[in-house]
Amino acid sequence: MVLKSFVEVQPDSHFPIQNLPFGVFRPDPNSDPRPGVAIGDYVLDLSVISSAGIFDGEFLKNSDSFNQPNLNKFLELGRPAWREARATLQKLLSADEPTLRDNGILKQKALVPMDKVQMLVPIAIGDYTDFFASMHHAKNCGLIFRGPENPITPNWFHVPIAYHGRASSIVISGTDIIRPRGQGYPTGNSAPYFGPSRKLDFELEMAAVVGPGNGLGKPIDINEAADHIFGLVLMNDWSARDIQAWEYVPLGPFLGKSFGTTISPWIVTLDALEPFAVDAPEQNPPSLPYLTEKKSKNYDISLQVSVTPAGHKETCIVTRSNFNNLYWTITQQLAHHTINGCNLRPGDIFGTGTISGPEPESYGCLLELTWNGQKPLTLGGVTRAFLEDGDEVIFTGICKGEGYSVGFGTCTGKISPSPRDLN
Missing domain, CATH: 3.90.850.10 (Fumarylacetoacetase-like, C-terminal domain)
Known part of the structure; x- marks a missing residue:
């Protein structure tokens, strides 16, 4: 059975729930950069999700890595934290999970149309x-x-x-x-x-x-x-x-x-x-x-x-x-x-x-x-x-x-x- 998201994803999309790639974006020109993941034609704002207390696992519960202008702090946490974040987001975005799906206010705040955002270099590249x-x-x-x-x-x-x-x-x-x-x-x-x-x-x-x-x-x-x-x-x-x-x-x-x-x-x-x-x-x-x-x-x-x-x-x-x-x-x-x-x-x-x-x-x-x-x-x-x-x-x-x-x-x-x- 193929995992499905409550967010509509076109069959030819690069960004189904099986992917969830990470990036950094501005939702509008006056906003601060913040991390997000791509899902269909939307960007999920991870600063919003983090502030809502949804990352409650061992590695991310007390982390401010998604309230940063780049992904470096998240990268530093290592694979256990990366897998925890991925599992949390796949569950949150799945078709049968109501936490975000049925919360209209949170959903409107967290899901930003991809064609409205400005994408940035997602990391501070030292070398x-x-x-x-x-x-x-x-x-x-x-x-x-x-x-x-x-x-x-x-x-x-x-x-x-x-x-x-x-x-x-x-x-x-x-x-x-x-x-x-x-x-x-x-x-x-x-x-x-x-x-x-x-x-x-x-x-x-x-x-x-x-x-x-x-x-x-x-x-x-x-x-x-x-x-x-x-x-x-x-x-x-x-x-x-x-x-x-x-x-x-x-x-x-x-x-x-x-x-x-x-x-x-x-x-x-x-x-x-x-x-x-x-x-x-x-x-x-x-x-x-x-x-x-x-x-x-x-x-x-x-x-x-x-x-x-x-x-x-x-x-x-x-x-x-x-x-x-x-x-x-x-x-x-x-x-x-x-x-x-x-x-x-x-x-x-x-x-x-x-x-x-x-x-x-x-x-x-x-x-x-x-x-x-x-x-x-x-x-x-x-x-x-x-x-x-x-x-x-x-x-x-x-x-x-x-x-x-x-x-x-x-x-x-x-x-x-x-x-x-x-x-």
């Missing part, structure tokens, strides 16, 4: 790390830049590769992305190019949100890593390929990445994703003991990228991929991140890197889809090698259950022109 965890993406990048002799460097199969990103430029879905300026490869004997990026790209990623974290010098065991991951969001780690190509030797990405990263507003918990767990790919050679899991799993999350070209109404699907294309799991990524004693904190996030599949239609960025501009795409009558000003990119992610779906909503961003007054 952000980006991994390189898809074998297909790694291989394609190697083929493009190094050729077929050595497309994937030997270390990649032993160590989850990553770099530290810029947390301050992570923005919420719907925020415009200003085309970055920077240096590119010189032509012949000329000076390096300087100006707006000529190879602006999207990257189809997801990001894990860190829960309690760990103390400095205290690594997290691989088989306990899931207890430190609250959930996942969609993430577009925009990339200026020309700037990145010129700058990345010898220290890696910098200005080609740090100008903007977009995340979706709703964090889907690992508990909501558990019914969609699948076996992760077999790793060959076997991972080192500190990365070897008792149960190695990914999630069956269908991912899609669409582009609406500037001046056009038609949106074109350019990529269909899946989270299960990751070679290195999110738990391996987290365990590796801490193995040297690095301390992760509540609200930190780490991206998976571009999630590409084995087929051309599953490649997760324009660098791969157009083979670095050599094979432009046709989008509704126009061609694109890389993104043009005014183009909008839309990510979606969804898990299909029996009689319901668990989704992430959308992660969108439109390219704005580079400022003209910079030299």
Whole structure:
């Protein structure tokens, strides 16, 4: 029997009672930010529910974590509190529970139409790390830049590769992305190019949100890593390929990445994703003991990228991929991140890197889809090698259950022109 809510939920909704993702919102422009969960076309205001005394369990009864402008305090409480909150909310919103269903005043105050709210970055992000965890993406990048002799460097199969990103430029879905300026490869004997990026790209990623974290010098065991991951969001780690190509030797990405990263507003918990767990790919050679899991799993999350070209109404699907294309799991990524004693904190996030599949239609960025501009795409009558000003990119992610779906909503961003007054 499929669990039902008294709140009407359309069959194609991303937010049934089986999901209940967490976010932060303003019910109106003059209100303070507060936590909420998505249910159908509504946001349930957790500050209202908390003030009504409905969270009366062991971990949340005396907590003010839902009277905060972000979710960090709630994340710090850990998995027992997360599960208590989820169970309480599923019961509260179920079709046969009268507490909220039959209380007209409380219901009107607590359930806010989603199209009336402003969604915000749901966490205070202290640090952000980006991994390189898809074998297909790694291989394609190697083929493009190094050729077929050595497309994937030997270390990649032993160590989850990553770099530290810029947390301050992570923005919420719907925020415009200003085309970055920077240096590119010189032509012949000329000076390096300087100006707006000529190879602006999207990257189809997801990001894990860190829960309690760990103390400095205290690594997290691989088989306990899931207890430190609250959930996942969609993430577009925009990339200026020309700037990145010129700058990345010898220290890696910098200005080609740090100008903007977009995340979706709703964090889907690992508990909501558990019914969609699948076996992760077999790793060959076997991972080192500190990365070897008792149960190695990914999630069956269908991912899609669409582009609406500037001046056009038609949106074109350019990529269909899946989270299960990751070679290195999110738990391996987290365990590796801490193995040297690095301390992760509540609200930190780490991206998976571009999630590409084995087929051309599953490649997760324009660098791969157009083979670095050599094979432009046709989008509704126009061609694109890389993104043009005014183009909008839309990510979606969804898990299909029996009689319901668990989704992430959308992660969108439109390219704005580079400022003209910079030299």
